[in-house]
Amino acid sequence: MSTTQPSPKTRPIKTAAVGIGTVTAGLYGVELLDASGSHSLDGDLGLHSHRFSDLWAVFTSPLVHASWEHLLGNTVPLVILGFIVLLEGWRRFLGVSFIGAITAGLSAWLFSPAHTVTVGASGVIFALLTYLIARGIYTRKIGQIVAGVVIAIAFGSLVWGVLPTSSGISWQAHLGGALGGVLAAWVLSDRSTD
Numbered sequence: 001m002s003t004t005q006p007s008p009k010t011r012p013i014k015t016a017a018v019g020i021g022t023v024t025a026g027l028y029g030v031e032l033l034d035a036s037g038s039h040s041l042d043g044d045l046g047l048h049s050h051r052f053s054d055l056w057a058v059f060t061s062p063l064v065h066a067s068w069e070h071l072l073g074n075t076v077p078l079v080i081l082g083f084i085v086l087l088e089g090w091r092r093f094l095g096v097s098f099i100g101a102i103t104a105g106l107s108a109w110l111f112s113p114a115h116t117v118t119v120g121a122s123g124v125i126f127a128l129l130t131y132l133i134a135r136g137i138y139t140r141k142i143g144q145i146v147a148g149v150v151i152a153i154a155f156g157s158l159v160w161g162v163l164p165t166s167s168g169i170s171w172q173a174h175l176g177g178a179l180g181g182v183l184a185a186w187v188l189s190d191r192s193t194d
Helices: 011-034 041-047 052-058 068-086 092-111 121-140 142-162 171-188
Strands: none
Touching: 011 068, 011 092, 041 052, 041 092, 052 092, 052 171, 068 142, 092 121, 092 171, 121 142, 121 171
């Protein structure tokens, strides 16, 4: 009996698809748990601005969402952008997400009005977006530059989210995440010359 092994070219696609599916399912699981507990996780795991004892929540606030609608709004860009970054492997995805969570969280913690609680994956989504746009600048790989331009065109309307245009939306986290994505592109890029 013989089994068919995935080709080396399809392996990253399968890994990325399973990976982003797992991440997304995890977020939906957290929201299900949160909704069943009257959204108590929002306050417990959300990031409370200006509270030093709450800085650890830069790592947990991207996991909780204010509502199903909030999570649904983040799902499509997270799945698409996360899948593309996961094509480079888990280490790259986790590195960009880690840097993005820190910069988005610190920005929200520092610049949000007092008594604000920030939740949601959008800061990390902005990091994934700007990472994909900026990485070609640092690597000087034509394929990544072209992909960055295409992604900038396709998701360009998201960029307005870094401006204070709507109440109840943390432009501070979006801006911090966007800056984190550019930082991740620089830190994680292979700048060695051939």
